[in-house]
Amino acid sequence: MNNYKEIVTKAIVGKSKKSSTDNFTIVCENTPNTILGCWVINHKFNGYSSNDNIIVNGSYDVNVWYSYDNDTKTGVSKETYTYNDTLTVNLKENISDGKEVIVRSLKQPTVSNVKIVNDKVELSIDKELAVEVVGNTKIKVSVESIDDDYEDITNIISSEEEIDKVNDDYLE
Numbered sequence: 001m002n003n004y005k006e007i008v009t010k011a012i013v014g015k016s017k018k019s020s021t022d023n024f025t026i027v028c029e030n031t032p033n034t035i036l037g038c039w040v041i042n043h044k045f046n047g048y049s050s051n052d053n054i055i056v057n058g059s060y061d062v063n064v065w066y067s068y069d070n071d072t073k074t075g076v077s078k079e080t081y082t083y084n085d086t087l088t089v090n091l092k093e094n095i096s097d098g099k100e101v102i103v104r105s106l107k108q109p110t111v112s113n114v115k116i117v118n119d120k121v122e123l124s125i126d127k128e129l130a131v132e133v134v135g136n137t138k139i140k141v142s143v144e145s146i147d148d149d150y151e152d153i154t155n156i157i158s159s160e161e162e163i164d165k166v167n168d169d170y171l172e
Contacts, residue, residue, distance in 0.1 A: 003143045010100075011137045014091040016054070017106060017130040024062065026121040028077045032066035035116065036074060038123060039063050040109040047087075047103040047131055054101055054131045056085045060109050064121050077121070087131050100134040 045058030059082040067074050107128035114123040 003145070004140050005143050006138045006140050008136055008138050010134055012132050013093045013135045013137060014089040014133040015131065016087045016089045017128060018085060018087050019107070019126070019128040020085060021112065022081070022083060022125050022127075024079070024081060024123055024125065026062070026064055026077050026079050026123070028064065028066060028068070028075065028121060030066075030068035030073070030075055031119045032064075032068055032075075032116050032121060033071050034067045035064065035114050035121065036067055037063075037065040038111045038114045038121075040111060040125060042080075043105060043109055043127075045103055045105065045129070047101045049099050049101055049133065052088065052091070054087045054089055054103075054133070056083075056087065056103055056129055056131065058083050058085075060125075062111070062123065062125070064114070064123070066116075066121065081125075085129060087129070089131060089133055091133060091135075093135065093137055098136050102132040102134060104130045104132075106130050 039062075041061050041063065043058065043060040045056055047054050047056040049055075059080055061078060061080050064077045065074065066077070105127065107126065109125050109127040112124045112126045114121065116122075
């Protein structure tokens with residue numbers, strides 16, 4: 001006859017991912033002629049639960065290296081951008097208390113397109129985020145009673161009998 005037990009444990013009860021492209025405009029200190037480089041650094045983010053959604057707040061710095069004054073001088077413009085992404089997560093279980101949100105960056109913010117339009121730098125940044133919701137859940141396991149399957153040893157020799165069997169001439 002099977003007996004059942006419930007085990008309470010933490011498990012991933014929902015997960016989701018989202019890809020997005022953000023478009024920005026940077027006004028440089030000098031009128032740019034050529035874009036020499038563009039990169040994204042210092043990506044920071046965190047997430048929290050709000051009803052059935054996960055809100056991810058984040059920021060990153062964008063650096064644009066450009067030439068100006070008929071390509072005779074260079075400059076770098078830096079802007080910090082913030083974002084708020086909402087991810088819908090279908091939870092496998094209704095968890096009200098003790099939810100933990102884990103946010104991962106599957107694809108770090110990367111510049112996918114940059115160009116000069118009307119003396120301003122327009123750029124597109126791609127990123128991909130993933131979230132996991134961890135919560136307490138129960139699993140039910142079948143517990144079987146196991147009979148004692150140990151073997152009995154019947155020929156037990158006492159230590160005194162073993163000492164009597166020692167060959168005194170063994171070392172000679």
